[in-house]
Amino acid sequence: MSMPLPAVLRRPAWLTTLAMGFVILWLIIAAFPFAWTVWGSFKVQTDFFSRDSWWNAITGPMTTRTTGGPFTTDGYYGAWVTTEFWRAALNTLIVTVCVTSISLSFGTLGGYALARSTHRYRFWILVAALFFRAMPEVTLVSGYLFPFFALNIWGHLPTAIIVLVALNQPFTLWMMYSFFQGIPRDLDESALVDGCNRFQAFRLAIMPVMWPGVITTGLFSFLLAYNDFTVTGLVLSKDNQTMVPKIASYLGTIQDEGAIMFAVAAVVSITIPIFLLVMFFQRYLVSGLTAGAVKG
Amino acid sequence: MPHSSFFRFMAPSLIAMLLFIALPTVSIFVQSLYVEHPQVLIETETCQPLGGCVKETTVDVAATAKLRSEAPLGQFNGLGTYVDRNHLAINSVGLLWSRSGSLGEFVSGMMNLRFYRALAFTLFYCFLVTPLAMALGFGIALAVNVVPRLMKGPVIFFSLVPMLITPLVGALILFWMLNSDGILGVALQVLFNDPGLSTQSSAPLTWIMLIVYGTWTNAPFSFIVFYAGLQAVSRDTLEAAMIDGASRWERVRYVVLPSLKPLVLFVLLVQLMDNFRVFEPIISFNASANATSLAFDIYASLNTQTSQLFGSAAATSVITIAFIAVLIVPILARVARELQAGRV
Structure with a gap:
């Protein structure tokens, strides 16, 4: 490898420079909006949305004038305390933890069965799941609301949780199915030969090696529940709102002076967990995104 | 695996999907055949001794409520x-x-016309954002492949965030920068020398803003998938092409792209599927005056202060599902073939 590359294989300098410039430009496009919003969330509205100069959002003259310093946490105080964003955050925590754990349990069992079955209905379940995955959630929600009102279960957290679990199933099933396809059959079949039943074989032979697949799938299940607006926005009552519908509700009151900064602070707050997730699980996320693609 | 243990493993997942995906599909079809009861009106005639008679129409609240509770689905409308x-x-x-x-x-x-307005934007968004985001993602993947390895990690990190961000929130962040008081909005006003320029003021500008958001949030998916694909392109074929005198562009065109073809198809269909349900950015951009989508129309019919228009939402949903079915039949057929061949 230490041999110099032949001239034809070497990249011209201009190409590397051009690529470098393009990558840096993309980095700015991808990251700048977040940096700008985080910075602006510590200003007052008249600075972040300044009619005079965008420079005000950086230096914050009005923030200094009204609050005594160039940075203020008024937006965060207003969101988390005054408008009780903490309640929405708590609801989001409950919903995401429940949805992720339940859909992983369901999906792992189902995915394993699909990967090990050779019957024809397996094929139809997988194709149907793919079609279900393609249907926009809101079309299904329009089917739920009426029965939910009739059964008087509309508005509660468990209702949203079970709906999100169900909507999560097609994706979870496919992910876990293709993961289990990659685990050699010999592993659980030898356990069956040794006298285990299916559940024992699953528990003793498969469970110890399935965690990378479970983590990857779990991350995407978490994101689906965390990012959802369609179900949580339409199925939950005002008292049980999670973070995303709560942020949407700020938009209606945007005319009030300062209320928009509550929304900005809430937006920054809801982004932080996603940042941490990407930071700690980047490898899993990338492998999950490419898993479906590479297989086909 | 015997039937009994297959279904024991599969039961929780199957029941959840049957109850909350398959059954609602039937339920929206039934709902779409009904329409809300009209309000029961009573006409009363009050006659003054001198002033003649005045006819007055009032809503019979009790009768309306009774009718609605007796047949909550509404009246059959075919x-x-x-x-x-x-x-x-x-x-x-x-x-x-x-x-x-x-x-x-x-x-x-x-x-x-409400439906065609929504359909036009949905298709426009779907068929513009998908290729734009794929082209941008492919460009980033090619560029990242060339720059020093050191940059790979940070680029992937910062690319994942716009993609995994809550759609409503990501769209809001861009909207705040693009509206007439935001930094990019002001930059556009300076650029076009028009202090009154507002990205919300006209339909074309609103559509462009939504496309910009869609490309920003969708490009990273193409980038990640294509970047992974680029690592698997055969070195031997590339070198053979070089020795044959193929230029850089020809190598991309005739070696790299053909070997990425399965990935391109995969990304294309996932993106079409996802972009067809575009809905949150319209709320974030407060754009419903200039742009609506099918999904947004359904949401708007359900999210009303007074009485939800279940019939209307259901009918739009059935039509939307029909469109989706047409859109993804190619992928379903392909996956079905691969499944039968045992390749997936």
Whole structure:
């Protein structure tokens, strides 16, 4: 490898420079909006949305004038305390933890069965799941609301949780199915030969090696529940709102002076967990995104 | 695996999908055949000795409530909701067709019809954002492949965030920068030397802003998948092409792209599927005056202060699902073939 590359294989300098410039430009496009919003969330509205100069959002003259310093946490105080964003955050925590754990349990069992079955209905379940995955959630929600009102279960957290679990199933099933396809059959079949039943074989032979697949799938299940607006926005009552519908509700009151900064602070707050997730699980996320693609 | 243990493993997942995906599909179809009860009106005539008689119409609240509780689904309307003015608007379209002198007139007339307005934007968004985001993602993947390895990690990190961010939140972040008080909005005003320029003021500008958001949030997916694909392109074929004197562009065109073809198909269909449900950015951009989508229309019918229009939402949903079915039949057929061949 230490041999110099032949001239034809070497990249011209201009190409590397051009690529470098393009990558840096993309980095700015991808990251700048977040940096700008985080910075602006510590200003007052008249600075972040300044009619005079965008420079005000950086230096914050009005923030200094009204609050005594160039940075203020008024937006965060207003969101988390005054408008009780903490309640929405708590609801989001409950919903995401429940949805992720339940859909992983369901999906792992189902995915394993699909990967090990050779019957024809397996094929139809997988194709149907793919079609279900393609249907926009809101079309299904329009089917739920009426029965939910009739059964008087509309508005509660468990209702949203079970709906999100169900909507999560097609994706979870496919992910876990293709993961289990990659685990050699010999592993659980030898356990069956040794006298285990299916559940024992699953528990003793498969469970110890399935965690990378479970983590990857779990991350995407978490994101689906965390990012959802369609179900949580339409199925939950005002008292049980999670973070995303709560942020949407700020938009209606945007005319009030300062209320928009509550929304900005809430937006920054809801982004932080996603940042941490990407930071700690980047490898899993990338492998999950490419898993479906590479297989086909 | 025997049937009994297969279904024991599969049961929780199957029941969840049957109850909350398959059954609602039936339920929206049934709902779409019904329409809300009209309010029961009573006409009363009050006669003054000298002033003559005045007819007055009032809502009989008690009778309306009784009717609604007796048949909560509404009254049977057959396919009436599908063809009414807010949906397929068969009559209005026919009238427009026969009355308008030019194609332009016909199109602008169609854009006044709620369903076609939403359909037009949905398709426009779907078929513009998908190729734009794929091209941008492919460009980033090619560029990252060339720059020093050190940059790979940070680029992937910062690319994942716009993609995994809550759609409503990501769109809000861009909207705040793009509206007339935001940094990019002001930059545009300076650029076009028009202090009154507002990205919200006209339909074309709003559509462009939504496309910009869509490309920003969708490009990273293409980038990640194509970047992974690039690592698997055969070195030997590339070197052979180089020795044969293929230029850089020719190598991309005739070696790299063909070997990425399965990935391109995969990304294309996932993106079409996802972009077809575009809905949150319209709320974030407060754009419903200039742009609506099918998903947004359903949401708007359900998210009303007074009484939800279940019939309307259901009819739009059935039509949307029909479109999705047409859109993804190719992928379903392909996956079915691969499944049968045992390759997936």
